Amino acid sequence: MTVGVLALQGSFNEHIAALRRLGVKGVEIRKPEQLQGVSSLIIPGGESTTMAKLADFHNLFPALREFVKMGNPVWGTCAGLIFLADKVTGQKAGGQDLIGGLHCTVHRNFFGSQIQSFEADLSVPELASKEGGPDTFRGVFIRAPAVLEVGPEVEVLADYPVPSDNLMDEAQEENKGSEKKVIVALRQGNLLGTAFHPELTADSRWHTYFLKMASEIEGGASNSIVAVEGGDLTFDQQPMNDLPIFQ
Numbered sequence: 001m002t003v004g005v006l007a008l009q010g011s012f013n014e015h016i017a018a019l020r021r022l023g024v025k026g027v028e029i030r031k032p033e034q035l036q037g038v039s040s041l042i043i044p045g046g047e048s049t050t051m052a053k054l055a056d057f058h059n060l061f062p063a064l065r066e067f068v069k070m071g072n073p074v075w076g077t078c079a080g081l082i083f084l085a086d087k088v089t090g091q092k093a094g095g096q097d098l099i100g101g102l103h104c105t106v107h108r109n110f111f112g113s114q115i116q117s118f119e120a121d122l123s124v125p126e127l128a129s130k131e132g133g134p135d136t137f138r139g140v141f142i143r144a145p146a147v148l149e150v151g152p153e154v155e156v157l158a159d160y161p162v163p164s165d166n167l168m169d170e171a172q173e174e175n176k177g178s179e180k181k182v183i184v185a186l187r188q189g190n191l192l193g194t195a196f197h198p199e200l201t202a203d204s205r206w207h208t209y210f211l212k213m214a215s216e217i218e219g220g221a222s223n224s225i226v227a228v229e230g231g232d233l234t235f236d237q238q239p240m241n242d243l244p245i246f247q
C-alpha cells in the first residue's frame with residue numbers, strides 16, 4: 001500500500017518516516033498528475049499561507065479539491081487541517097486558498113505565536129478503542145490552529161480546554177460565550193484532521209488509524225497496512241523509531 005504525502009513544505013519527511021516505520025511507502029506529491037497514482041493523502045503541518053502559495057504555483061488546488069470530492073481518505077495535520085477546512089479565521093491579509101470539504105471553522109493560530117507552542121496529553125477514547133494503547137495521546141502543538149465550530153456530520157475525536165491566559169485577543173473574543181474547550185482532532189467520513197503533529201511523536205496510532213481508513217478505500221486490503229513490519233503488532237510491541245522524535 002502507498003499513501004500520498006503533499007510535499008510542498010513542512011513536515012512531509014516526518015510523515016513519510018512515520019509511514020515507513022509501519023511498513024508503508026509514502027509518495028511525495030508535488031504535481032497534480034501525481035495524485036492519480038495514490039488513493040489517500042496526508043497534508044502535513046508547516047505554514048499554511050506559504051503552502052497555499054506553493055499549491056497555487058503548482059496548480060494543485062483543482063486536483064486536490066477533486067481528490068477530496070471523490071471521497072478519497074485525506075488527513076490534514078495542523079497547516080493541513082487548515083487546508084481542509086471549509087472556513088478559516090485569523091488569516092493573513094488577503095486570505096489564502098483552501099481545499100475545503102471538512103465542515104468546520106478553524107482558527108489559524110488559535111493558541112498564539114510560535115513561542116506559545118506546547119505539548120499536552122489529550123484524551124483520545126475513540127483512538128484508543130480502535131488502535132489500543134493508553135486513553136491519552138501526547139499532542140505536539142506548534143503555533144497550532146484549533147477548530148471552533150463543526151457541522152453535524154463531524155465526529156470530534158479530541159478536544160482541549162482553552163487556556164484563557166495565553167490566547168490572542170481575537171481568539172478570546174471568538175471564544176466568548178462558548179464552551180471553554182476547542183476541538184483538536186476530528187473526522188468527517190474520509191476526512192481526518194488533527195491540530196497537532198502526531199508525526200513528531202513515537203506513538204503511531206493516528207497513522208495506523210488513518211491507514212485503516214485508507215485501506216478500506218483500497219478494497220478491504222487492511223492486512224496490507226501492517227504486513228511489511230510492525231503493522232500487526234500491538235501498541236506496546238511496535239518497533240523502535242529511527243528519528244530523534246519525542247517519546
Ligand SMILES: NC(=O)CC[C@H](N)C(=O)O
Nearest residue numbers: 045046047048078079142
Ligand atoms: N504547525 C503548523 O502547521 C502551524 C500552522 C500555522 N498556524 C499556519 O497558519 O499554517
